[in-house]
Amino acid sequence: MAKLRVGVVGLGGIAQKAWLPVLSAASDWTLLGAFSPTREKAQKICDTYRIPYVSSIADLAAQCDAVFVHSATSSHFAVVSELLQAGVNVCVDKPLAENLADAERLVELAERKKRTLMVGFNRRFSPLYQELKTKLTAGASLRMDKHRADSVGPNDLRFTLLDDYLHVVDTALWLAGGEAQLQSGTLQTNEQGQMLFAEHHFAKEHLQITTSMHRRGGSQREWVQAVTDGGLFEVTDMRDWREECGAGIVNRPVPGWQSTLEQRGFAGCARHFLESVANQTVPETSGEQALLAQRVVEKLWREAMSE
Incomplete structure (x- = not known):
């Protein structure tokens, strides 16, 4: 079978730190090229990884079977739409789109075009989180904390919920086995409307789930604690x-x-997406799956705004 031809859109910090090292090191696929709007900056990064710079998304789509999208969230809908319309399979950073309506449109478009659409929730592919998930069949309590040392602002509450807290909600609900019922919670903001603290409580059958994040917690620590029948x-x-x-x-x-x-989980996430494309199977974090956590976060934001 011919190797998949892979491209990249967006060459910012997350692409450089997490995705390009994985994509450029594998031999199971061919990293064909990358596009980013600012050619001067992009060219240096392309030279570092010895991949061609491609002058447009359309040109990249014409050459690739699958594309990883790491552009700004505000561009996700336009970029992913163009790629899907061109018949390309897409793995995009979370969130799928800047708002829920656009995210749902992308899922519908991927289904219509019969293309694979996956959202890069890397934590689902962390080996230790995958192992922990196997212990939760008899789980009673699950708590996930992801704090920041000092990261209040400059963006508003909605941006932070989608950019960071979404990871906590998605990972906790995935560990718990899927959708859960929101029971209660709190969102604290400063006078500028920037997030200070979030904590929410969910229930799924016998399992109680808590998600928590403090934006000025003095620590960058992330941890998950599980209490089960026996351990x-x-x-x-x-x-x-x-x-x-x-x-x-x-x-x-x-x-x-x-x-x-x-x-x-970045290496496992990239492999899983490309294996799903090659084998024509539904990925773990398909667009439809990714909507579950985004719907929850959207609900949290709307309820906070109505108070």
């Missing part, structure tokens, strides 16, 4: 595993050979 589990920063199952405490550090991009 307590904690994963810190997708790197360290701690469990207590009646026979003492086990602390398991990350394997020395495992890269940060593997630990944080």
Whole structure:
């Protein structure tokens, strides 16, 4: 079978730190080219990774089977629409689009064009989170915290919910097995309408789920704690595993050979998308799947605005 031809749209920080190192290092596909509106900056990045700069999205689409989109959220709808219309499979950074209506339109377009549309929720592909998910069949309580040392503003509440808190909601609900009922919660903002703190409580059958984020918490720590019938589990920063199952405490550090991009799920996410395209299977974080968390976050924002 011929190798998939892969392209990239958007060469900002997340593309450089997380995606290009993965995409440029694999031999299972061909990284054909990249497009970003500012050619002068883009050319330097393309030269670093030894990939051609392509002058437009249309030209890139004409050469590729699949494209990773890492452009600004405000451009997602236009960029992903153009690629899907051209018959290209797309993996796009979260959120799928800047608003829920546009996100739903993209899902409908992908279905109409019979193309794979996936949202890059990398945490679903973190090996430790995947292992933790297997322990939750008898789960009673699940809590996910993702805090920031000092990241209040400059963007408004809605931007931060979609840009960062969305990760927490999506990961927690995925670990819990899917949709859950929102029970209660709080959103605190400053006088400028910027997010300070969020915490929400969900329920899914017997499992109680809590998501939490403080934007000035003095720490960049991310951790998930699970209480199950028979054990307590904690994963810190997708790197360290701690469990207590009646026979003492086990602390398991990350394997020395495992890269940060593997630990944080970026490598697994990229592979999964391209395998889904090659095998014509539905990806784990399909557009339809990604809408679940975005609908929750949209609801949280609307309720906060109506208070």
